[in-house]
Amino acid sequence: MRKTLIAGNWKMNGSTEMVENLINGVVEGSKKLLKVSTAVCPPYVYIPMVTAATKGSAVGVGSQNISTQASGAFTGEISTSMVKDFGCQYSIIGHSERRTLYGETNEVVAEKFKVVKEAGLIPIFCIGETLEERESNVTEDVLMKQLDAVFAVNGDNAYADCVIAYEPVWAIGTGKTASPEQAQDAHAFIRQHIAKINADNAAAVQILYGGSMNPGNAENLLAQEDIDGGLIGGASLKTEDFMAICQAGE
Numbered sequence: 001m002r003k004t005l006i007a008g009n010w011k012m013n014g015s016t017e018m019v020e021n022l023i024n025g026v027v028e029g030s031k032k033l034l035k036v037s038t039a040v041c042p043p044y045v046y047i048p049m050v051t052a053a054t055k056g057s058a059v060g061v062g063s064q065n066i067s068t069q070a071s072g073a074f075t076g077e078i079s080t081s082m083v084k085d086f087g088c089q090y091s092i093i094g095h096s097e098r099r100t101l102y103g104e105t106n107e108v109v110a111e112k113f114k115v116v117k118e119a120g121l122i123p124i125f126c127i128g129e130t131l132e133e134r135e136s137n138v139t140e141d142v143l144m145k146q147l148d149a150v151f152a153v154n155g156d157n158a159y160a161d162c163v164i165a166y167e168p169v170w171a172i173g174t175g176k177t178a179s180p181e182q183a184q185d186a187h188a189f190i191r192q193h194i195a196k197i198n199a200d201n202a203a204a205v206q207i208l209y210g211g212s213m214n215p216g217n218a219e220n221l222l223a224q225e226d227i228d229g230g231l232i233g234g235a236s237l238k239t240e241d242f243m244a245i246c247q248a249g250e
């Protein structure tokens, strides 16, 4: 039985005051959850503050990106050992904003996946199609290529101890959510595709939905067989909304 995970991707939002209130609210709210686990992914500079606040709680913490390099002359980069040093368990990789705004290709993302796994961190590996790709009926082809790039670099056991987030690009920050059926179809496809290579990993991998998930639509999405949680952007910045989404998964 796969556990439900609700993770917040705070993106480039926050201030010390806002982060303190938000993380304290999430730690408190998470104490009431019986089945759902939670995680938050703050901007790098707030990670020390957040892991100090989550210490001893069940709330996981992740980075939003990672360097493929271990250390050295890579100005502006942050390594896996650094985020581990500050208590992170997860790292989001391949978010569509990184792919489209910062030129991260499937190959770069597969390398990031590799260093995250090697460090013993759990990748939250984001995949998904653009609106143009959906309308051209190539969604499955796009997902397959994104998944296969990770298999190519990481081998047949790539999707052990990993979280996948299906985030249709057209649903991110747009208020337009995939219908529960559209999301379920994509999630089932992702699981079936992994099963062709490794059935055990396919059965165990948590596949989260991301894209305008909110307290109003979470319950129907989370009720789908292959939807194992959510990766929440905008609604993760308000304690009440984030905890309401968590409650919808209980």
Ligand code: 13P
Pocket (backbone or CB within 6 Å): 009, 095, 167, 171, 172, 173, 174, 175, 210, 211, 212, 213, 231, 232, 233, 234, 235
């Ligand atoms: P929104 O929930 O703001 O649409 O963002 C989703 C997302 O990109 C999470 O990674």
